[in-house]
Amino acid sequence: MSNFLILKIFRHRWPVLAALGTTAAIFLWPAIPLRGLDDWFRVYLSSSYLTYLYPTIALLSGTVVGTYTYHKTVQPCCPVGSVKTGATGSFVGVFFGACPACIPAIAVFLPLSANVFLSRVAPIFSLVSIALLIFAIYRMNGFRKVV
Numbered sequence: 001m002s003n004f005l006i007l008k009i010f011r012h013r014w015p016v017l018a019a020l021g022t023t024a025a026i027f028l029w030p031a032i033p034l035r036g037l038d039d040w041f042r043v044y045l046s047s048s049y050l051t052y053l054y055p056t057i058a059l060l061s062g063t064v065v066g067t068y069t070y071h072k073t074v075q076p077c078c079p080v081g082s083v084k085t086g087a088t089g090s091f092v093g094v095f096f097g098a099c100p101a102c103i104p105a106i107a108v109f110l111p112l113s114a115n116v117f118l119s120r121v122a123p124i125f126s127l128v129s130i131a132l133l134i135f136a137i138y139r140m141n142g143f144r145k146v147v
Contacts, residue, residue, distance in 0.1 A: 006063055006142040009070040019066025027058040053126040060133035067140045 009015040031040040044050050110118075137143065 003145040009066045014073045015066040015070040018069040019062040022065040023058045023062030049123040
């Protein structure tokens with residue numbers, strides 16, 4: 001069981017620091033636009049889908065960064081093949097980020113109808129984000145056994 005790459009990254013210093021740092025940054029990021037941890041935890045606990053989906057997104061994002069760091073520092077593998085793929089992945093990741101504080105933050109720029117629509121489909125964006133992160137881990141061979 002511990003031979004999977006996503007578990008093996010936690011045996012090395014740099015990948016585990018990258019994974020934990022990314023997870024903490026993503027999970028605590030909404031405190032900045034909401035102006036404090038107390039407001040962020042109030043929003044976090046008030047929504048049923050946030051309680052499960054947002055920590056999953058944070059953990060999977062940390063795992064993606066940890067796996068990437070593992071491939072770059074501990075066991076170097078082949079170089080990145082295409083800049084287009086990286087740019088597309090970054091755009092999709094930003095679009096499907098589903099940050100719970102982003103909807104209140106962009107409320108200044110969008111009309112009320114767009115904000116209501118985005119808040120209603122936020123769980124769908126979260127599920128798509130989780131699927132994309134799992135696919136990214138799969139593409140980086142995170143689910144393969146390493147000897």
